[in-house]
Amino acid sequence: MIELIDVEKRFGGVAAVEGISLRVPSGKVCALVGTSGCGKSTTLRMINRLIAHDGGEIRLDGQPIDSVDPVQLRRRIGYVIQHTGLFPHWRVARNIALVPRLLRWPKERIEARVAELMALLGLSFDELAHKYPHELSGGQAQRVGVARALAGDPDILLMDEPFGALDPLTREKLQEEVARLQSSLHKTIVFVTHDMDEALRLADHLVIMRAGRIVQQGSPLALLRAPEDPFVESLLGGLERGLKQAALMRVRDHMGSLGPSLPSASRISIDASLRQGLSIMLRDHAERLTVVDGKDVPVGELSLRRLIKETQWEQPTSP
Amino acid sequence: MTAISKEERTARQGSDKCFVPNIVLITLSLGLLMLLWSVDSVSIAPNRIVPGSGFMLWQALGLPGALLVSVLIAALAALALTPQKRFYSAQLIIIALLLLLMPFGLMVAGALLIEPDMPQARLGVSGGFWCLLFVMLLALVEVRLRLKLSRLWPALLLCFVAAVWWLCALSWLDHVALVQEFKARDAQFMRALQQHLVLVGVSVSLSVVLGLALALAMRRFSRLNRLGFALLNFVQTIPSLALFGLLLAPLAWLASQVPLLARLGVSGIGMAPALIALVAYSLLPMVRNTYTALDEVDEATLEAATAMGMRSAQRFWQVRLPLALPVLIEGVRITAVQAIGLATVAALIGAGGLGTFIFQGLGQAAMDMVLLGALPILVLALLVDASLGALAERLRPEGMQ
Incomplete structure (x- = not known):
């Protein structure tokens, strides 16, 4: 668990961040979002003491971070940055092995860990382990960056715009990958991004920052439903907000039961999002869709009229 | 993967077809040729004190020798007209050859120009010879860059050349003034x-x-x-x-x-x-x-x-x-x-x-x-x-x- 209590940082007397209080329970993902210079990176970097905080308290699992040796602290925290920060003079395997080596793990354990992580991130050991970072594609390099951050098996992962330098396709793929990993690893993750879609996709807890302060925080759906001011609303997509909200809702939670006959020739998977459902309705000129399960068996119907009548878009199984 | 490398290969072949002449090497070799036929290459002095008289390339090496050197240098220029990788390799060989031939040139000059009745005579090395050495070193640098060789190879080549020169100097180049100065001290x-x-x-x-x-x-x-x-x-x-x-x-x-x-x-x-x-x-x-x-x-x-x-x-x-x-x-x-x-x-x-x-x-x-x-x-x-x-x-x- 990560707790920030009224944290403050001043650079030369000017407050860079002020009154930051937030709590990330173990195994949850928290996204810090805001325009550039709003202090989100500063906040992140105070957690592993790359920057020292000037006021308030930061606790990891109840323990104030200034009571621990910063080096020991950092070895317990994984860290991913935008331009990977891989060491150009080390091969991939050595880069990944960095933290385990610092922790003085035995050699066999390190080798096994490197192989395990490369497999976990979809990196071919035979092909890539002995390459230098400059020989990798952007996506591969960032995967290595994530593998390196996970190598020491830390409970906490900090990511500073981890996918910001990647092309949209690669970025989306890596986001999926991280979501998949998180569903099995259950790390406590704090990440910084200015890509709202990325934040909505990955985060359990969304923190909106402006000028060094937290403007609003809560679950993505809660924020989408009730943005506090125009700034938050514009960050959340302005007029697109409804669609962004629909993207977070599953068909399975909003479908009606199947009548005697199939409602429509247009089909949608039960695992799809409402946003995809709305898209198909527009494309096929259909007010109702047939919901099918994984084996293409009809299991229900999705009706536009019913969706619109759900004035208060109920939150599905809350995480 | 294979498609890309194939494309690259054809692109490279394409770029090979429109060669840009290597101006540096052409200028260097043509300039060198002009100098070699207009400036003294060696000088002969009857003893250490008296200033020597100069001799041109064709006098020092005989006409066949002078022509051989000129042809090699001209070949250097000709190869630079349509430079490709194997041409640069050929140029590298020519440069090495010329560098290695230089002490033998001095030997020939000594034999041709020094009368047997002049035991004190000294063969001095003059402008043309130095120009040849200097231009060869410059050309070596240029060819190394074009061939993208590590700096190690020219260094090894120069070491080899220096060793050959050293051997020649010790055994056969007694008339060369520099060698005499060395042997004296x-x-x-x-x-x-x-x-x-x-x-x-x-x-x-x-x-x-x-x-x-x-x-x-x-x-x-x-x-x-x-x-x-x-x-x-x-x-x-x-x-x-x-x-x-x-x-x-x-x-x-x-x-x-x-x-x-x-x-x-x-x-x-x-x-x-x-x-x-x-x-x-x-x-x-x-x-x-x-x-x-x-x-x-x-x-x-x-x-x-x-x-x-x-x-x-x-x-x-x-x-x-x-x-x-x-x-x-x-x-x-x-x-x-x-x-x-x-x-x-x-x-x-x-x-x-x-x-x-x-x-x-x-x-x-x-x-x-x-x-x-x-x-x-x-x-x-x-x-x-x-x-x-x-x-x-x-x-x-x-x-x-």
Whole structure:
């Protein structure tokens, strides 16, 4: 668990961040979002003491971070940055092995860990382990960056715009990958991004920052439903907000039961999002869709009229 | 994957078809040809004192020999018209061939031009010959760059050529004035060479250690930064001869006041002031390069090192230093080449070295003796330059090339 209590940082007397209080329970993902210079990176970097905080308290699992040796602290925290920060003079395997080596793990354990992580991130050991970072594609390099951050098996992962330098396709793929990993690893993750879609996709807890302060925080759906001011609303997509909200809702939670006959020739998977459902309705000129399960068996119907009548878009199984 | 490489291959073939003539090599070889047929290549003097009379290429080598050399040089130019990789390789072979043929040319010249009844006659090496050597070295650099060879190969080639020349000089080139000068004082030459190497070796190693320490101190205490560089820049502006002179009085005084120092060999003239001056000059390039090298390491990489939990010593030895090393070695290279040249002047204050021959030769108006000092200095500088350059290239992490 990560707790920030009224944290403050001043650079030369000017407050860079002020009154930051937030709590990330173990195994949850928290996204810090805001325009550039709003202090989100500063906040992140105070957690592993790359920057020292000037006021308030930061606790990891109840323990104030200034009571621990910063080096020991950092070895317990994984860290991913935008331009990977891989060491150009080390091969991939050595880069990944960095933290385990610092922790003085035995050699066999390190080798096994490197192989395990490369497999976990979809990196071919035979092909890539002995390459230098400059020989990798952007996506591969960032995967290595994530593998390196996970190598020491830390409970906490900090990511500073981890996918910001990647092309949209690669970025989306890596986001999926991280979501998949998180569903099995259950790390406590704090990440910084200015890509709202990325934040909505990955985060359990969304923190909106402006000028060094937290403007609003809560679950993505809660924020989408009730943005506090125009700034938050514009960050959340302005007029697109409804669609962004629909993207977070599953068909399975909003479908009606199947009548005697199939409602429509247009089909949608039960695992799809409402946003995809709305898209198909527009494309096929259909007010109702047939919901099918994984084996293409009809299991229900999705009706536009019913969706619109759900004035208060109920939150599905809350995480 | 295969599709891309195929595309690349066709693209490369395409670019090969519209060659741009290599102007550098063409200009060099045509200019050289003109010089060789219009300037004296060797000179013959009846003895050491009398100035010699010059001979042209065709007189020195005979017409067939002169034509052979000209054809080789013309081939160099012709190959440069439509340069491709294998043409550059051919040029490399021609250059090596010409370099290797040069001492044999001198042999032929000696046989053709020196009458058997002139045992004192000396074969001098003149303009044309030097031009040939100089242009070949330039062409070698150009071809190396075009072939994207490591600096190691030309260095090895030059070593081989130097060895062949050395062998020829020892066994067959008795008439060449330079060889005669050497044979007249080979023990002295060896001592001077050794002194020169000691001067350079000690001063460069001292300045590497001091330079590293100073650069680190400057990085830590930024106030030292300005002062340090100002001081080092100031030292660099003092003419070398003046610096030697300036050190004379204080060191002599020190030696007279502290007997221990005198016993260690410190005095107003000799090794001590020479070393001090050489180190003082070497510090600026060394410190500047070390400082820049350490400073230029990517900030994000260093931050990642910290964030992963490296201690500052680990970060320095495992990340900052290895990444800075190539630039740092470049600094050592510049420093060493500069020191090899500067150590020449040390002869004036009794520190010995190859400069001795240069100043003696100048005093006696014996140009061949000047060359006996100057040529090894040149070779030394080239060798150090090439080998340290190759080392820096090798140390460059593959990710940074």
